[in-house]
Amino acid sequence: MASLAATASEVDAQPDFELIESETPQSGFTTPKEEEVTTEAQEAEEINTVTPEDTAEDTTEEEEETPLEQDQLEFEISSMPIVHRRTYNEDKEWITNSFTVNDTHMRELLAQALKDYFPDPDQLDVQKWTFEPSFESIVHRWDKLQALHKKIKQTCDDKNRIKAVNGLIDFIEPLVKPFIEARAKIQDSRRVSWSDLWQIFPPGELVVTKMYGVESIFRVVSSRKRTSAKIYQIKVEYVEWNGSACRIKNTKVDIDNYAGSQQVRSLKLVPLSYTENPDEFREAMRARGQRFQELRGYHYLAYDGLKVCMDVPTLEPVSGRVIIDTHAYYKSINQVPGDSGTAVNGSNEEEQTDEQNADATNNASDLDAVSTPRQTTDRKEDLSPLSDEECLMTSPWLIGFDLKAKKWGRFCIDNLSDIEWNDKAFDNLVSRGGEKHLAWDFVESKAHSTQDVDDFVHDKGRGIIILMFGPPGVGKTFTAEAVAERARVPLYTVSAGVLSTKPAELESGLDHALDLCRMWNAMLLLDEADVFLSARSDEGLERNELVSIFLTKLEYYQGILFLTTNRFSSIDYAFQSRVDLFLPYYDLDAASRRQVWQNFFVHFGEDKFKGITEREMDRLCELGLNGREIKNLCKSALLLSEKGRADDKDGRIMAEKLYMLAEKRVDALRLLGHGSDDRMVGRQ
Structure with missing residues (x-):
């Protein structure tokens, strides 16, 4: 029980609401000793009716109350409309500790005003309809309380109810007035x-x-x-x-x-x-x-902004799909x-x-x-x-x-936008034997097929596996990208180097990629998959297990899978039998290289390469470069010519730098043993 040494405590409880407050202790009930009144926010409050003078002089011991007397006290308290608890401080001022509302009409008014205020709808019952300074709930809902009071006075015919709510407002208003005025000052300042x-x-x-x-x-x-x-x-x-x-x-x-x-x-x-x-x-x-x-x-959207990483809540820039x-x-x-x-x-x-x-x-x-x-x-x-x-x-x-980083994150709605599809990607794909059209026909046929064609085993062999093989830089990866772009679906690209060479981890990684592609109807591109396609042997037992896992997973995949490899001759026979479409790619000939050069000139800005003559274009096309090398050369030439662009009105500086870079690259590759004499044809 809280001690109130050298103070007095009182209970105000008048049924007559014309006079709620008083400067002296009010008569209501008497008890020879203090009694506990429990609330949620206050374990116990001492209540008695002695005057401050009596408190200072009376040092006699008080007798303990009997259970019957305690019950009688609680009954009398609960029958009072408002129980007002105050203490007499050292400055001889009455200070409100709390008040409890018992009257039914008053409680109804408070319940309406405080509806949805507390997280717990039973909070008023929990706190026994007791309020303590600074009476936050009443101050917050004071305007609503007054509006409800006004409505009752205007529409209610029950005089007892009107009298009760009038008494409640008259009692509360002087208590909350200082807090209402403080709130007004905050709003003004x-x-x-x-x-x-x-x-x-x-x-x-x-x-x-x-x-x-x-x-x-x-x-x-x-x-x-x-x-x-x-x-x-x-x-x-x-x-x-x-x-x-x-x-x-x-x-x-x-x-x-x-x-x-x-x-x-x-x-x-x-x-x-x-x-x-x-x-x-x-x-x-x-x-x-x-x-x-x-x-x-x-x-499936485009994004340009910061993302929140899932593992550690840090921000990282993202630009892509x-x-x-x-x-x-x-x-x-x-x-x-x-x-x-x-x-x-x-x-x-x-x-x-x-x-x-x-x-x-x-x-x-x-x-x-x-x-x-x-x-x-x-x-x-x-x-x-x-x-x-x-x-x-x-x-x-x-x-x-994030399709580029292959990571989950949180993306800001403000930075999401619709994808600007590159419809020219498929047209700009240069293929000598019509590989891109064949790949597209397979994809389109699967999408529109009404026949449920699969293996004798349920859900087996229902996907499409397209194997693209040939030298690097001839359009294998770009074929998958262009087909997915035309189909308006995500392309989930995984490099074989990212997947683990440990069987358990490989299986988990493949399951992750295949499940996401299934949910998103995405196409899966497994780039440079040589290690998983190689023929099994008696010596490499662990690699054999990798190939077996890979084959099993692909058998039950129901989507579209693109695979690329540079070593077709070493592919396991069991895997060859599971491929639906083989797409061989060859080194670019002069005509194909011309088309690739022209496509990248348009992509990077045709006016920047306007100084290249037809003879110089012929010389560039005769150099044995693949598509990836051509793209990198265009980017490098743009960077080198940036400084002198103002003086290069006819584009000659760009042309000279581009051809110089191409020659240097061919020379370097030949010295490294990756080139051949036909790459040098353009220098003769």
Whole structure:
């Protein structure tokens, strides 16, 4: 029990609401001894009716109350409309400790005013309808309380009810008046002291903060002052997509103690009403929330900005194509999409306990059957529309996959955009024997096929495997890229060097890639796959196991797989029998090289290479260069000619530098043993 040495304590309890307060202790009931009155925020409060003078003089021992007397006391207290607990301080002033509301009509009014204020709907019963200074809940809902009071007076015919609510307002108003005036000063000055932070963060208040550097709107759930740690802690909530449904998630923001007052807008958390242009900001966040709704599920998009890494929450720049798909992320790490948090429709679900720091349609394709993501049986997504306020509260980040880095991360909605498809890629692909058209025909036929053609074993042999073999730089990889671009689907590229040569790790890596391609209807390109295609032998048992695992996985893959190799002659026979389409590639001839040169001139800017004559073009085409080398030479020549571009009006400097670089490259390759005499034909 809390000790109140050298103080007096009293209970005010008048049924007549015309006079609630008094400068002297009020008569209501008497007891020879103090009695406990328990509340949630206050373990015990001493109640007696003696005067301050009596307290100073009376030193007699009081007899203990019997259980019957205690029951009688509790009954009398509970029958009083309002129990007002005050103490007499050293300055001989009455200080309110708390008050308890027992009257039914009064409780009804308070319940209406404080509806949805507390996280726990039974909080008023838990705290036994007892309120302590600074009466935060009543101050926050004072305007609503007055409006409800006014409505009752205008519409209610029950005189007892009117009398009760009048008495409640008359009693409360002088208690909360100092806090109401303090709130008005904060609103006028836009400054707040640390001790008054509770004034600007009522439950339900929309606030602005940054999530990984991006401004976002959260909603206040509760707040409290942690005096021991000297921080003011605000619990807030926001809407996040977990791969199957939108959930309301919680986090906490701490504001350290500070002296004096600060501008409200300088705080970590700023009420929306205190921002510079709240209406404009609200509209911008609402629009982003609409975009958030559209991006639930699977989306193949372009991205240019920072991503949040999943393993360690650091920011990294990304520029390229990404796949937004939270469901696939949880599947890839063998976790069920999280159900923590509360459903946005308000149903009671398990609340998140760990504290964290905090349809967009692509361009239409001529092959819709290819570009549409495959809907798997385990993908169950609730795409119900969000309310306007829920749209405001959506997270600015969505989980996605960086196709270039092959890593998961969080991507900012503001930096996502539709893909600008390169329709010229397929046309610019130079192939001597029509390989690109044959590859496209296979892809298109599979997409539009209505026949379920597979092996005698269910789900076996239903994919398409295209093996491209030949020397480097002749268009093998570019063929897969151009076909995927034309089909409007992701191309998941994996280099064999990235996959492990340990059997267990190889199997896990292949499963990861194949599962993602299945979920996204993506094409898989396994580049430089020589190590997994080589013929098995009696000596290399571990390599034999790698080949066996690889063959087994591919047999049950139902998508489109491109494989490239430079060593066709060493491919295992068992694998050759599983290939649906062989595409041989050869060294470029002069006509093919001319086309490749011209394509890259157009790509990098035709006017920059205007100084190259037909004779010089013939000489370039006679050099035995492949497509990759030609691209690198164009890039290098552009860099070297940058300095003298202003003086190179006719493009001669560019032409000379380009041919010089080409000759140097051919010379170097010949000396390294990677070239042949036919690469030097252009020098004669």
